[in-house]
Amino acid sequence: MDRHKDAVAAISGRIRRFYDRREPFRIYHGSTNSTRHSSFERDKVVDTSSLTHVLHVDPERRTVLVEPNVPMDQLVEATLPYRLVPPVVMEFPGITVGGGFAGTSGESSSFRYGFFDRTVNWIEMVLANGDVVTASSADKPDLFYGAAASFGTLGVTTLLELQLIEAKRFVELTYRPTSGAADAVRQVEELTADAHVQYLDAILFAKDRGVICAGSLTDDLQDGARPQRFTRARDPWFYLHARDMLERSTGPTSEAVPLVDYLFRYDRGAFWTGVYAFRYFLTPFNRVTRWLLDWFMHTRVMYHALHKSGLSDQVIVQDVAVPYDAARDFVEFLDAEFGIYPLWLCPLHQRGQSPEAPHGLLAEQKSPAEAADESQADADAHLKQPAAVREANAEARMLMNFGVWGLGPSRWDAFVAANRTLERKVQELDGEKWLYAHTYYSEDEFWAMYDRPRLDRLRAKYHASHLPTLYDKVKARDGGVLSSSSSSSWASWSRSLVAGVWPVRGLYGVYKALRGGDYLLPPKKDDGAKGRGKAGKAEGKPKEA
Numbered sequence: 149m150d151r152h153k154d155a156v157a158a159i160s161g162r163i164r165r166f167y168d169r170r171e172p173f174r175i176y177h178g179s180t181n182s183t184r185h186s187s188f189e190r191d192k193v194v195d196t197s198s199l200t201h202v203l204h205v206d207p208e209r210r211t212v213l214v215e216p217n218v219p220m221d222q223l224v225e226a227t228l229p230y231r232l233v234p235p236v237v238m239e240f241p242g243i244t245v246g247g248g249f250a251g252t253s254g255e256s257s258s259f260r261y262g263f264f265d266r267t268v269n270w271i272e273m274v275l276a277n278g279d280v281v282t283a284s285s286a287d288k289p290d291l292f293y294g295a296a297a298s299f300g301t302l303g304v305t306t307l308l309e310l311q312l313i314e315a316k317r318f319v320e321l322t323y324r325p326t327s328g329a330a331d332a333v334r335q336v337e338e339l340t341a342d343a344h345v346q347y348l349d350a351i352l353f354a355k356d357r358g359v360i361c362a363g364s365l366t367d368d369l370q371d372g373a374r375p376q377r378f379t380r381a382r383d384p385w386f387y388l389h390a391r392d393m394l395e396r397s398t399g400p401t402s403e404a405v406p407l408v409d410y411l412f413r414y415d416r417g418a419f420w421t422g423v424y425a426f427r428y429f430l431t432p433f434n435r436v437t438r439w440l441l442d443w444f445m446h447t448r449v450m451y452h453a454l455h456k457s458g459l460s461d462q463v464i465v466q467d468v469a470v471p472y473d474a475a476r477d478f479v480e481f482l483d484a485e486f487g488i489y490p491l492w493l494c495p496l497h498q499r500g501q502s503p504e505a506p507h508g509l510l511a512e513q514k515s516p517a518e519a520a521d522e523s524q525a526d527a528d529a530h531l532k533q534p535a536a537v538r539e540a541n542a543e544a545r546m547l548m549n550f551g552v553w554g555l556g557p558s559r560w561d562a563f564v565a566a567n568r569t570l571e572r573k574v575q576e577l578d579g580e581k582w583l584y585a586h587t588y589y590s591e592d593e594f595w596a597m598y599d600r601p602r603l604d605r606l607r608a609k610y611h612a613s614h615l616p617t618l619y620d621k622v623k624a625r626d627g628g629v630l631s632s633s634s635s636s637s638w639a640s641w642s643r644s645l646v647a648g649v650w651p652v653r654g655l656y657g658v659y660k661a662l663r664g665g666d667y668l669l670p671p672k673k674d675d676g677a678k679g680r681g682k683a684g685k686a687e688g689k690p691k692e693a
Contacts, residue, residue, distance in 0.1 A: 152215065155198055156272070156280060156306045162194050163304065164278030170614045175300045177217055177244065178666070194304060199246075202226040203307075210312040211269060216246025216305050223310075224408060233315035233407065235261040239414040240447040246305050252297050252582040254469075254549055256349040256363070259340055259495040265296035272307035277611035280306075294606045299583065299621040301603075302612050316365040318375060319347060319410040322402040323393040324360040326350060329479040329493075333472045333548060335360050336495045340546075347410070350493040351390055355483045358493075359394045369404050376403045378413040381442035384435075386413040387420045387490060418447045420490055421553050424463070425450075428654050449661050457657025461563065464488065464556040465586055466570055469496055469547035470579035481573050482552060486566070492551030547580065564588055564624075583622040594619045 166173045171192070178197035199215035202223060206212070207230040214223060221241035227233055238253050247253075248264035249271070261267055270284035273295060283292035295302050326332045332350050339345045339362050347363030369375065377383045384392075393401050405413070417423070417438075422445045426433040431441075443449065454460050464486070470478050475493075482488065552570065556563045567588045574581055575597070581587070587594070598618065607613050 149203065152199075152201070152203060152307065156274065159194060159196060159304060159306065160274050160278045160280055163274055163276065166194070167277045167611065167614070172615050174616065175304055177246065196246075196304060196306070199306060205230055205232070205312075207232060212310050212312055214245050214308055214310060216244060216249070216308065218245050219243065220245075220248075221408075221412065224411060227312055228315055228408075230312075231315050232312040233411075234310055235267045235313050236264045237411045238264065239412060240418070241412045241415055242448045242451070245308055245310065249296060249308060250299055250305060251584045252467075254494060254496045254582075256347040256361070256494060259336070259348050259497050259546070260346060262497045263296075267311045268296075269309040269311060271295060271305050271309075273302070274304045274306055275610050275612070276303050276615050279611075290606060291610055294603070297583070299618060301615055301618050301621060302607060302610055314365075315407060316367045317407060318366050318369060318404040319363040319407055320366045320368075320402055321347075321361060321363045321376075321405050321410065322400050323390060323397075324362065324400045325394055325398065326352075326358045326360050328352070328356045328358070329475040329548075332358060332360060332493055333475050336548075337472070340495065348495055351387055352479065352491040352493060353391060353394070353489055355479055357394075358490075359390050361390060363405075363410060365407070366404070373404060376405050376409075378405070378409045378416065381439050383409075383416075385417040385420070385422075385438065387417070415447050416442065416445050418445075418450050419492060419551065419553065421463070422450065424555060425654075428459075429651060444658070444661070452664075453654075453657035453661040455657075456660035457653045459653055459657065460586075461560065462556060462558060464552060464554055464563075464567060464570075466552040466567065467549060467582040467585050468552065468570070468574045468579055469549040469582075470574065470577045472546055472548055474577040474579065475548045478550065478573065478577055478579070482550070482570075485569060485573075486552065486554070488552055488554035492549075492553075494549040494551070496547045496549050498545045498547055549582075567624075583618075586624045587622045588624050591619055591623075594623075 163173070173192050173194050176193040176195045176197060197217060200217045200222075201215050202212060202218055203215065204213040205227055210232060212223070212227055212232075212234075214226075219242045220238050223245060224233060224237060236248075236253065236255050236257050238248055238255055243253065249268055253264035254262075255264070258264075270282055270287075271292060272280065272282050273291070274280050281288065281291070283289070283295065285292060291302065295305060324335060326335060329352070332352070336348060336350070339348055339360070344364045345362050346365055348361070350358055350360045352358035376389070378386050378389070393403075423433055425431075425444070426437065426441075431437055438445065444453070454463075472495075479491070482491065556566050567586060571581060571587075571589060589597075600617075603618065604613070607615070
């Protein structure tokens with residue numbers, strides 16, 4: 149803990165200096181699992197990239213004390229020796245604890261436990277004035293729930309205590325055919341009622357064809373059965389395997405998957421978006437090429453290459469959720485307007501196990517009139533009500549998450565228009581959008597949904613009014629990589645022109661991924677060309693966030 153305290157003291161001191169000047173800053177974690185363009189200035193960041201340690205696993209209390217930049221694979225590796233595992237584990241191994249808490253993470257166990265932040269007991273945070281505090285559902289609950297999905301707009305989270313559950317060797321995974329969104333919702337509701345089902349998601353390969361994947365933890369392996377793996381180069385990508393299982397049988401089919409392989413089954417190929425890299429480079433997509441290029445197809449490498457290439461301006465990356473009864477309409481809309489398949493479906497228990505959680509950003513949203521009428525005193529009083537009263541007053545809301553990931557229009561204006569169309573449809577269906585993805589709302593539209601007065605009161609109370617707002621953090625930048633708005637000089641215009649020639653951008657991203665090092669911070673101003681070439685190696689392998 150001494151090392152941790154020293155690191156937090158250094159972070160606190162830097163933040164206090166920003167506060168004295170009332171100067172905004174951004175938080176630098178080392179890398180990112182968001183596809184939004186990241187913009188950092190070295191003299192305007194608070195560097196937390198050293199907070200990468202699991203400090204303590206308590207097997208009796210079933211908790212783990214962890215720093216925010218610990219990635220999921222490191223966290224699982226630390227807890228499994230105690231036969232424990234976090235209730236919600238993000239499917240990409242490089243996503244961090246802090247990213248899951250301050251961002252938005254709903255996974256295949258979230259129909260039971262809610263979002264990842266619902267499994268956090270308490271946090272340590274450096275406020276925007278440099279004060280170090282702890283917060284939980286009992287101590288500063290407004291800060292605790294407000295910090296979830298706040299994207300660093302309240303301060304810097306430096307430590308978290310997470311809940312753990314019993315782990316087992318395998319996940320018994322059952323693949324069940326589904327005939328579309330309405331049938332998928334029906335099956336999900338039936339499976340949710342089965343207490344043995346602990347993991348649940350679905351893939352739609354077409355509007356009327358898909359597979360439900362229902363998992364249960366088990367230590368048993370049938371005699372002669374061979375576990376199905378997904379993490380090695382010779383293993384199949386999960387979505388291809390699920391499609392094969394669907395085609396082989398007209399009924400449910402089960403197999404045993406090692407727990408770690410299940411948790412990170414979508415890492416290779418980033419669900420299925422890796423196929424677009426093969427298409428971009430005109431490369432055959434088969435078992436041999438996937439084996440040969442396996443290193444490039446893990447999400448850590450793919451994010452690195454994507455950010456350096458700038459090709460995210462051509463890929464629709466949207467995670468949204470709608471009420472169960474709107475799922476069929478939403479699939480009809482996606483089929484007609486986008487035609488992007490596969491689609492990922494993931495049922496979400498919005499509140500999770502905590503009856504207090506509806507008071508965070510990801511809660512059931514109040515109408516504008518309700519939000520305007522509610523005072524801070526009313527909100528604080530509501531938080532102090534007995535849990536049973538709050539439970540009775542706020543029933544859980546189940547949502548169906550849709551992962552919509554695919555190529556969009558090549559022209560920037562058409563690309564933005566397509567995303568805006570999707571955002572409007574989600575709003576029309578009383579749905580929600582996860583803000584790690586590209587966000588194209590106007591500022592007025594955004595704050596009409598996210599209750600700015602309430603967030604501003606919270607930011608003022610905890611000395612964070614000078615920090616970037618939530619909208620500042622998540623909005624898509626104006627113009628594409630190749631637009632005139634990004635060209636402030638002849639040199640930059642020339643670079644943009646060259647980058648527009650296929651396959652320059654893709655090759656540049658691959659080159660930077662191979663080279664490694666940091667890929668978010670700009671080169672140091674006092675570095676020469678040679679110095680810049682060594683900067684990434686000097687800083688070491690980036691941490692995932």
